[in-house]
Amino acid sequence: MGDLTDQQLRRYARQLVVPQIDVEGQLLLRDAHVLIVGVGGLGVPMAQYLAGAGVGHIRIVDDDRIALSNLSRQIAFSERDIGELKVEVLAKRICAANDDISVEPCAARFNQLTAEELLRDIDLVLDGTDSMQARLDIDRATYSRQIPWIMGAAVQISGQWSAFDPERHQGCYHCLIADPGSTETASCAELGILGPVVGLVSLHQAILALRYLVGDDLPWGRLHMLDAWSGGLQTLEILAREECALCRHDTGQH
Numbered sequence: 001m002g003d004l005t006d007q008q009l010r011r012y013a014r015q016l017v018v019p020q021i022d023v024e025g026q027l028l029l030r031d032a033h034v035l036i037v038g039v040g041g042l043g044v045p046m047a048q049y050l051a052g053a054g055v056g057h058i059r060i061v062d063d064d065r066i067a068l069s070n071l072s073r074q075i076a077f078s079e080r081d082i083g084e085l086k087v088e089v090l091a092k093r094i095c096a097a098n099d100d101i102s103v104e105p106c107a108a109r110f111n112q113l114t115a116e117e118l119l120r121d122i123d124l125v126l127d128g129t130d131s132m133q134a135r136l137d138i139d140r141a142t143y144s145r146q147i148p149w150i151m152g153a154a155v156q157i158s159g160q161w162s163a164f165d166p167e168r169h170q171g172c173y174h175c176l177i178a179d180p181g182s183t184e185t186a187s188c189a190e191l192g193i194l195g196p197v198v199g200l201v202s203l204h205q206a207i208l209a210l211r212y213l214v215g216d217d218l219p220w221g222r223l224h225m226l227d228a229w230s231g232g233l234q235t236l237e238i239l240a241r242e243e244c245a246l247c248r249h250d251t252g253q254h
């Protein structure tokens with residue numbers, strides 16, 4: 001791991017003086033590889049802020065094209081981008097702002113078939129999907145490879161996020177949605193979403209990602225729930241379930 005260049009020292013000057021980052025953290029960010037699954041209202045700000053912070057290798061995956069109804073919250077996109085692939089446009093915007101990092105656009109969907117390729121060399125996965133099935137796929141594929149991931153979801157004025165440790169010692173997404181109190185059923189396409197709410201969730205995910213990448217320990221297995229209208233935040237501990245189809249099932253065999 002070499003030193004920061006003069007250009008990097010200038011580019012990251014403001015965060016290098018933040019004690020939680022420092023030169024050591026900046027070098028860790030520079031060498032990090034993250035995968036962002038889905039570049040909608042969550043994935044776009046996450047990608048932009050992680051790129052801005054100097055995360056060196058960012059792979060983005062989404063097979064969607066930009067639509068007019070995206071523009072209220074996917075703030076990297078403009079009207080002339082409508083109809084273009086999200087990953088292609090976002091990669092261009094990010095590279096225009098920071099040519100010091102590498103962005104790899106993948107016009108695909110994350111599923112059991114594509115996981116092997118998409119997770120190659122990845123240290124951390126960030127969820128920007130709007131789909132429980134996609135999250136179940138992320139949970140399963142990252143668990144078998146012992147990669148941590150950070151989930152995020154938002155509808156209307158409510159958001160939630162959670163970080164899952166590589167070995168799921170603190171429970172997994174399968175544990176979470178097996179909870180009878182789990183509220184996660186409908187997507188924002190059905191119920192609607194207020195733009196800044198996904199923005200807030202995505203930036204909490206981005207902070208957790210930066211913390212993890214600089215070597216900080218995360219609040220694993222905790223579900224953070226935000227009412228963005230009132231600003232109220234609640235945190236629940238996820239119950240790691242003995243009968244979980246994913247994490248407990250395997251633990252019994254070790």
Ligand SMILES: [Zn+2]
Nearest residue numbers: 172175244247
């Ligand atoms: Zn589990």
